[in-house]
Amino acid sequence: MGKLILFPNSLAEDISADTFSAEMVKKIASIDGLIVESEKRARKFLKCFSFTEDRTFRDIPLVTLNEHTQDLSELTGPLKKGETWGLISDGGLPCLADPGANLVARLLAEDVKIEAMPGPSSFLHTLMLSGFPAQSFAFHGYFPKDKNNRKEFIQTILRRSEKENAPQLFIEAPYRSHHRFEELLEILSENVYLCIGADIMMQTEFVKTARISDWRKNAKPNLKKRPTVFILYTPPQSRKKAYLRG
Amino acid sequence: MGKLILFPNSLAEDISADTFSAEMVKKIASIDGLIVESEKRARKFLKCFSFTEDRTFRDIPLVTLNEHTQDLSELTGPLKKGETWGLISDGGLPCLADPGANLVARLLAEDVKIEAMPGPSSFLHTLMLSGFPAQSFAFHGYFPKDKNNRKEFIQTILRRSEKENAPQLFIEAPYRSHHRFEELLEILSENVYLCIGADIMMQTEFVKTARISDWRKNAKPNLKKRPTVFILYTPPQSRKKAYLRG
Numbered sequence: 001m002g003k004l005i006l007f008p009n010s011l012a013e014d015i016s017a018d019t020f021s022a023e024m025v026k027k028i029a030s031i032d033g034l035i036v037e038s039e040k041r042a043r044k045f046l047k048c049f050s051f052t053e054d055r056t057f058r059d060i061p062l063v064t065l066n067e068h069t070q071d072l073s074e075l076t077g078p079l080k081k082g083e084t085w086g087l088i089s090d091g092g093l094p095c096l097a098d099p100g101a102n103l104v105a106r107l108l109a110e111d112v113k114i115e116a117m118p119g120p121s122s123f124l125h126t127l128m129l130s131g132f133p134a135q136s137f138a139f140h141g142y143f144p145k146d147k148n149n150r151k152e153f154i155q156t157i158l159r160r161s162e163k164e165n166a167p168q169l170f171i172e173a174p175y176r177s178h179h180r181f182e183e184l185l186e187i188l189s190e191n192v193y194l195c196i197g198a199d200i201m202m203q204t205e206f207v208k209t210a211r212i213s214d215w216r217k218n219a220k221p222n223l224k225k226r227p228t229v230f231i232l233y234t235p236p237q238s239r240k241k242a243y244l245r246g
Numbered sequence: 247m248g249k250l251i252l253f254p255n256s257l258a259e260d261i262s263a264d265t266f267s268a269e270m271v272k273k274i275a276s277i278d279g280l281i282v283e284s285e286k287r288a289r290k291f292l293k294c295f296s297f298t299e300d301r302t303f304r305d306i307p308l309v310t311l312n313e314h315t316q317d318l319s320e321l322t323g324p325l326k327k328g329e330t331w332g333l334i335s336d337g338g339l340p341c342l343a344d345p346g347a348n349l350v351a352r353l354l355a356e357d358v359k360i361e362a363m364p365g366p367s368s369f370l371h372t373l374m375l376s377g378f379p380a381q382s383f384a385f386h387g388y389f390p391k392d393k394n395n396r397k398e399f400i401q402t403i404l405r406r407s408e409k410e411n412a413p414q415l416f417i418e419a420p421y422r423s424h425h426r427f428e429e430l431l432e433i434l435s436e437n438v439y440l441c442i443g444a445d446i447m448m449q450t451e452f453v454k455t456a457r458i459s460d461w462r463k464n465a466k467p468n469l470k471k472r473p474t475v476f477i478l479y480t481p482p483q484s485r486k487k488a489y490l491r492g
Contacts, residue, residue: 006374008364019364022264095374097381105377108455116374118254118265118447120364128252128341128362131351135343138384138412166384201364209354 001112002079004104005031006095008119009045009088011201011227017048019201024117025049032083033061035075037090037098045088067099072106079112091227093121097141097171123169126197126229129207132167139169143180143230151187154232158192162234167195170230177228181220184230188212196221197229247358248325250350251277252341254365255291255334257447257473263294265447270363271295278329279307281321283336283344291334313345318352325358337473339367343387343417369415372443372475375453378413385415389426389476397433400478404438408480413441416476423474427466430476434458442467443475 005027010019017025028049036042039062046057063075065087079085087094087103094100107114127134138157144150157168172180177198184194190213198206198221206221209231251273256265263271274295282288285308292303309321311333325331333340333349340346353360373380384403390396403414418426423444430440436459444452444467452467455477 016269018268021267023262093370093374095380096370100374101377101379104375108377114375116371118364118366118371121367121370124339124342124367124370125362125364128339128346129350129360131347131354133347134341135387136385139382141381 002032002081002083002085003113003115004035004079004107005084005086006093006100006104006114006116007086007088008093008117009041009091011091011120011122013202015044015048020048020119021117024119027117028086030084031060031086033063033078033085035065035085035087035100035103036062037064037066037088037094039064041090042088065099065103069099072103075103076106076110076112079107080110091122093119096121096139120201122197122200122227123171123229123231125200126195126207126231127167127169129197130167130195130209130231130233132193132195132209132231132233133165134167136164136166137169138166141171143170143172154187158188158232158234161232162236165236167231167233170232172228172230174225174227177223177226180230181223181228184232185212185215185220188232190216191234193233193235195229195231195233196223197231198223198226200227200229248278248327248329248331249359249361250281250325250353251330251332252339252346252350252360252362253332253334254339254363255287255337257337257366257368259448261290261294266294266365267363270365273363274332276330277306277332279309279324279331281311281331281333281346281349282308283310283312283334283340285310287336288334311345311349315345318349321349322352322356322358325353326356337368339365342367342385366447368443368446368473369417369475371446372441372453372477373413373415375443376413376441376455376477376479378439378441378455378477378479379411380413382410382412383415384412387417389416389418400433404434404478404480407478408482411482413477413479416478418474418476420471420473423469423472426476427469427474430478431458431461431466434478436462437480439479439481441475441477441479442469443477444469444472446473446475 029052089098144153161168192212195209275298335344390399407414438458441455
């Protein structure tokens with residue numbers, strides 16, 4: 001039986017091997033192929049590394065796995081024949097908010113060995129820098145698409161945030177970040193805390209936590225075309241006075 | 247103004263610089279001091295690195311931050327004077343389920359610059375290897391201590407798991423892992439899926455996903471004294487038949 005290794009990808013535009021561990025650089029060298037979210041980003045990733053047996057990054061076979069992939073057998077075949085393949089997403093850790101999890105579930109059922117390497121997660125990174133308590137938290141992926149559903153869902157999870165003292169995390173596609181931010185400032189009540197994490201792990205990284213009332217009063221970041229993490233948090237009543245001097 | 251850098255620590259007993267990025271190794275070299283969860287584990291961490299100005303790992307000042315720390319001013323003082331300090335927990339990423347978040351919140355209010363480096367998270371690692379869908383999930387830290395509260399809380403979050411298609415993550419201290427596992431096998435209904443992640447990122451790493459009915463039937467891992475991640479998941483009705491051939 002072969003093996004699938006889940007590798008992190010860089011969150012930055014320019015990918016550098018310096019941001020990965022020596023252990024990972026070594027493991028990448030021996031893969032027989034790579035399962036990828038998009039070919040362009042994958043070649044950029046592979047270009048950082050050296051490979052065994054006089055291979056260059058151009059010699060590593062790529063197979064695409066994305067939301068359009070119907071048949072997983074092209075991906076599982078080489079693994080069942082004993083090969084070692086890697087899996088990456090376009091940025092950060094695979095199998096979180098991308099179709100990698102379906103493949104892992106399938107391989108588990110077929111007893112293929114799977115291992116994972118640590119790496120950057122834009123939402124955990126933002127959570128660590130938010131200053132919010134993180135004994136517990138919830139990650140919701142993208143916001144609901146329908147405006148009414150979205151409003152209702154946000155009200156539900158804010159009640160949960162207050163009851164369970166748990167920040168509520170969302171990610172948003174670059175082209176929607178700006179609108180989502182404007183909308184949140186409009187619909188959230190002024191005592192809700194909002195942390196914005198934009199361009200995480202890039203030169204232009206921006207992370208800021210403030211109450212809605214303060215976001216409204218002060219200069220706002222331009223989030224146009226920037227991948228953004230949104231964290232909403234309502235401190236429990238008992239903690240409200242103490243929290244962030246709010 | 248100084249700077250606080252949030253560094254990941256290794257999850258393994260023996261810490262090796264090979265598991266960290268070249269970028270992090272470089273940043274560690276220049277810190278003026280380190281805020282730590284425990285001194286013993288921190289010295290083990292520092293021993294892996296080289297430092298600027300003929301310093302060895304023994305020359306780096308340590309200050310402890312744990313659940314007993316009352317006064318944060320000893321920690322914030324050097325940062326306000328312009329020094330660069332690091333912050334680590336005993337394993338994995340700091341500020342998640344440890345008191346680092348209080349310090350970050352305090353420093354944000356005082357405009358001290360904070361940055362973070364990526365690294366291993368035992369619960370994200372287990373989630374990636376679980377095969378569960380992870381478009382959304384919730385992390386609850388440790389299980390509630392009181393048995394009745396615990397049972398009730400688990401029932402609540404399992405309903406939520408089914409409704410929102412979201413795995414529910416917990417961690418447990420090594421000395422409680424075994425008992426918790428036994429208890430979960432006893433109280434969960436047979437169609438709930440349970441993923442166990444023990445000794446994550448160690449040589450003895452163990453990750454397995456199965457339905458409760460299958461966990462009961464088959465040989466069980468010995469979790470005594472092993473740090474363990476527990477992920478509970480009830481697939482929504484519509485997905486039940488397809489999921490993991492369950």
